Amino acid sequence: MLKLPRILVVEDDEIDILNMERVFRRNNVLNALEFARNGVEALSKLESVEFRRSGPLAVIMDLNMPKMGGLELLRRIRQNPELNGIPVVVFSTSDEAEDLAEAFRYHPTAYFVKALAQERFQEDILAVLHFINLSRQPRC
Amino acid sequence: MRTEIPQFHRLLKRQMEKHLPNSMMGEPGLMSFLEAIDQAYKDFDRDLSQSESVLEQSLRELFVVNRQLTLQAKQSQEEARRARDELQGVVDNVSEVVFQTDLLGRWVYLNASWTRITGYPVNQSLGHRALDYIHETDRIRVVDLFRRSVREQRSERFQGRVRYRSASNSLRWIEFRARFLTDPQGEIYGLAGSLGDVTEQVAAERSIRRLSLVAERTANGVIITDSSGKIEWINESLSRLSGYDLLHIGDWPLIEFLESDIGEPVELESIKQALEHGASHRGSLQSRKSDGSPWWMSINIDPLHNERGVFQGFIVLLSDITGERHIQEQIQISEARLSAVFDSIDDMIWSVDQDGLVELINHKAKQDFGHLYAHPLQPGLSLTKRMPETEQLFWNGLLHAALSGQSVDERMNRRFGNERHYFDLSLNPIVRDDQSVGVVVYLRDVTEMVRSEAALRTSREQLDRAQEMARLGSWEWELDTGQFICSQQMKTLLGMKEDETPVWESFVHALSPDDRTVLFSGVEQVPVLRREFKFEHKLLGPEASGIVVETTMAPHIDKRGAVRSIRGVSRDITDWTNQQAKLQEYLRSIERRNKELDRFAYLVSHDLKSPLRAIFNLTLFIEDELSEMPAAVQEKFREMRRRGEQMERLIDGILSYSRVGRKKYEVRRAASRDLLDAALQLSNWPNHLELRVSGQWPELTVEETPFIQVFSNLVNNAIKCHDKREGGWVHIEAHLDADPRFALFCIQDNGPGIEERFHDKVFEIFQTIPREDSTNTAPEGTGIGLALVRKVVEEKGGRVSLESRPGWGSLFCFTWPLVEDIH
Structure with missing residues (x-):
């Protein structure tokens, strides 16, 4: 059986983390969840070889975070040849064109505006998971 | 019955009645007898009346003859008397005096003419000696004449002219003719003759004699022509003047003598006319002498008539006026020169004589005097007579002063045409032999000068005031002389007192050493480069400290193209500089606020x-x-979440609303229909609503996002508010607007419609209309959409309108520029 990719959620909002866990739990999602509270934390995890060796990986990230924001993190991931193959999906509260344009300069796999309505949010998360689980990635 | 008796002669009848019985009547024999008798009676009667008429006629003729004879006798008596009277009358009425003297020369007879001629009555003169009436000087001559005649018995008749004294004691000439009276024995007993007054004749003869002398001897040329105008006689002077003598020009027509190549044709023509019509002529003419030299003559031509008034010819008097003519020409030339000068003066000039009569007038005075007074200036008329009384006083006063030898100068202002003009007038006496013989009046219109002086004064004051208000001083520095002049305000700027005289150094010393360097380089540049030089500097000095001034210098170039001076304007810009700094400060703070607002929007959106x-x-x-x-x-939890979602929409709405106009997008060329489709895609079109799109959709040069935003808000609004489950529609149309720069877009629905009282309100931010239809499950509006539409459209210069009634539906329209300004 194919090993499901682990998902690194980079999110500083406690409630949003809880919310995502809720969606995972209620939908019997089997992917393992890892968490980082900001870009710096996320980057240090991604850069550790052991972390990478334990299976395929995907990143769901917020943009607006303390210490290192999502855009900076995305830039670093895309500039690192060892990391730039990882699918990165952005979930942001911002629907501002500039934020979108800025984010797309670093080639996110997808960009979602966080919906307040639970049904939309759940749909979005499940679509992302479906995509991640179907995408075949080289083992790191 | 009685027998009828025929009509018999009355005498017969009477006899018959007396003698014949009636019984016999009717007897035929008797009757014929009676008839015969009656016939005899009647014949006798006729003869008798004939004799009577003959007798009567003879008597009448006799009477007539007798009367004629009487009349004739009377007539001859009458005629004799008349003849006597007539003779006496003739004698008395002959103009000549008929006289008779006795041997001693005493008047024996004098007719009535004596009294008429001499004034002495006849009866008082008879018996007096004839000699006594003769003038003393002539008496001896008369006495001699008679003595000689008597002694020599040479002449019975003699005559002579003597002077005598009339009753009025005037001396007159008489001519007498007399002969001796002799008795049958041959003895002389007196003188008889006639005498007449010849005083006028003597005078005429004398004047003719004198005239002919004059004609002979005069310096003037005299020509006598015959009636055809041919020269008959000329005097010596004419020969001398013209060089021709009578041998040459005798029998010449006068006109030929006068004609020459240099004669004035008009004058010659008028001479010809005079000659043809036997009229007089006066004139002057240039002609040639016999040697060909020109001479000017004055010509007097007069017709000559004899005593009976018959035209005889012409007498022509010629005199040489070549000299006068020459002088006259010289005078005319100088007069023409003088009057040209006189007329070319653009001031009124005229002269008056000592009686105030106008003499010479120049052209300007002729032209303009009438504008000043209601009448023109006319030579020979009084200057003042036609003026109003006050003007007469004014002018007469001036003339009087000038005639007394003073020069008078005065300024007056008068109505001139329709305006008031100022005149400088000057009166100067014309002095000859220490006497004022007239006045020259000189009148110069100085209105322009007076006005420009006043205007100059006003504008200088205005300039000073304006400069004071503008805190702007002007100055000029002459390069050659180094003279520095400046306006009042410049002095104020330099901290100088009003009465101080400015010099170039006053300006230089008011500048700091650094600013001076700039000033000097400007002063060097301006005359060379011939263009403006502008710099900012401070003004030092006790009072002027702290003033910031902008000085602009420019070259003043004269007509010949040389730079004469540098002109400058120094403007106090202290306030302006301060304000400028304040403005910059405001701008900075606005920018800061804008950034804060951006930050606020960010906070709202995320935090x-x-x-x-x-x-x-x-x-x-x-x-x-x-x-x-x-x-x-x-x-309650569901409601809580529903409110949360609404709050999120509100926050998003505020964000987009605040973003309008602040955020700029690229302006692109796009088909408006495509942009509508983009807006429609953003909306979730419900299946039960019919969508119709029609009209002419223009190309726009447009910021796409705001345009799509407007459409999508209106479309969403239409969908969201629609209350019909079936038969609902939304109709979207595009047109060209009445204003050709704009396109018009309309969205119409057959939804619930909006009450009129909400028509304005729907466009206000956060204003929503309470929903009556409880079946509509769509989320409540935020009150942002239409406010945003209006804000975007008006930002682009367009306008939004709404037509709507409950139950009918709504029609939203907006206009959008075909080409947006690129900011």
Whole structure:
């Protein structure tokens, strides 16, 4: 059986983390969840070889975070040849064109505006998971 | 009955009645007898009356003859008397005096003419000696004449002219003719003759004699012509003047003598006319002498008539006026020169004589005097007579002063045509032999000067005031002389007192050493480069310290193209500089505020939305954790989340609303229809609503995003508010606007419509219309959409309108520029 990719959620909002866990739990999602509270934390995890060796990986990230924001993190991931193959999906509260344009300069796999309505949010998360689980990635 | 008796002669009848009985009547024999008798009676009667008429006629003729004879006798008596009277009358009425003297020369007879001629009565003169009436000087001559005649018995008749004294004691000439009276024996007993007054004749003869002398001897040329105008006689002077003598020009027509190549044709023509008509002529003519030299003559031509008034010819008097003519020409030339000078003066000039009569007038005075007074100036008329009384006083006063030898100068202002003009007038006496013989009046219109002086004064004052208000000083520095002049305000700027005389150094010393360097380089540049030089500097000095001035210098170039001076303007810009600094400060603060606003928008969008999300999500968690929850609580949680979603929409609305106009997008060429489609795609079009799109959709040069935003808001509004489950439609149209720069877009629906009182309100931010239709499940509006539409459209220069009635539907229209300004 194919090993499901682990998902690194980079999110500083406690409630949003809880919310995502809720969606995972209620939908019997089997992917393992890892968490980082900001870009710096996320980057240090991604850069550790052991972390990478334990299976395929995907990143769901917020943009607006303390210490290192999502855009900076995305830039670093895309500039690192060892990391730039990882699918990165952005979930942001911002629907501002500039934020979108800025984010797309670093080639996110997808960009979602966080919906307040639970049904939309759940749909979005499940679509992302479906995509991640179907995408075949080289083992790191 | 009685027998009828025929009509018999009355005498017969009487006899018959007397003698014949009636019984016999009717007897035929008797009757014929009676008839015969009657016939005899009648014949006798006729003869008798004939004789009577003959007798009567003879008597009448006799009477007539007798009367004629008497008349004739009377007539001859009458005629004789008349003849006598007539003779006496003739004698008395002959103009000549008929006289007779005795041997001693005493008047024996004098007729009435004596009294008429001499004035002495005849009866008082008879008996007096004839000699006594003769003038003393002539008496001896008369006495001699008679003595000689008597002694020599040479002549019976003699005559002579003597002077005599008339009763009025005037001396007159008489001519007498006399002969001796002799008796039958041959003895002389007196003188008889006639005498007449010849005083006038003597005078005429004398004048003729004198005239002919004059004609002979005069310096003037005299020509006598015959009636055809041919020269008959000329005097010596004419020969001398013309060089021709009578041998040459005798029998010449006068006109030929006068004609020459240099004669004035008009004058010659008028001479010809005079000669043809036997009229007089006066004139002057240039002609040639016999040697060909020209001479000017004055000509007097007069016709000559004899005593009976018959035209005889012409007498022509010629005199040489070549000299006078020459002088006259010289005078005319100088007069023409003088009057040209006189007329070319653009001031009124005229002269008056000592009686105030106008003499010479120049052209300007002729032209303009009438504008000043109601009448023109006319030579020979009084200057003042036709003026109004006050003017007469004024002018007469001036003339009087000038005639007394003073020069008078005066300024007056008068109505001139329709305006008031100022005149400088000057009166100067014309002095000859220490006497004022007239006045020259000189009148110069100085209106322009007076006005420009006043205007100059005013504008200088205005300039000073304006410069004072503008805190602007002007100055000029002459390069050759180094003279520096400046306006009042410049002095104020330099901190100088009003009475101080400015010099170039006053300006230089008011500048700091650094500013002076700039000033000097400007002063060097301006005359060379011939263009403006502008610099900012401070003004030093006790009072002027702290003033910031902008000085602009420019070259003043004269007509010949040389730079004469540098002109400058120094403007106090202290306030302006301060204000400029303040403005910069404001601008900076506005920019800061804008950034703060941006930051605020960011905060709203993210920092406010995050806690909202948290609250929202927490409700979900609570629901999860409380496994059993009453339905009422669940409903309240749902409502809580619904409100949360609404709040999120509000926050998003505020964000987009604040972003309008602040955020710029690229302007692109796009088909408006495509942009509508983009807007429609953004909306979730419900299946039960019919969509119709029609009209002419123009190409726009447009910022796409705001345009799509407007459409999508209107479309969403139409969908959201629609209350019809069936038969609902939305109709979208595009047209060209009445204003050719704009396109018009309309969205019409057959939804519930909006009451008129809300028509304005719907465009205000956060204003929503209470929903009456409870079946509509769509989320409540935020009150942002239409406010945003209006804000965007008006930002682009367009306008939004709404037509709507409840039950009919709504029609929203907006205009959008075909080409947007690129900011």
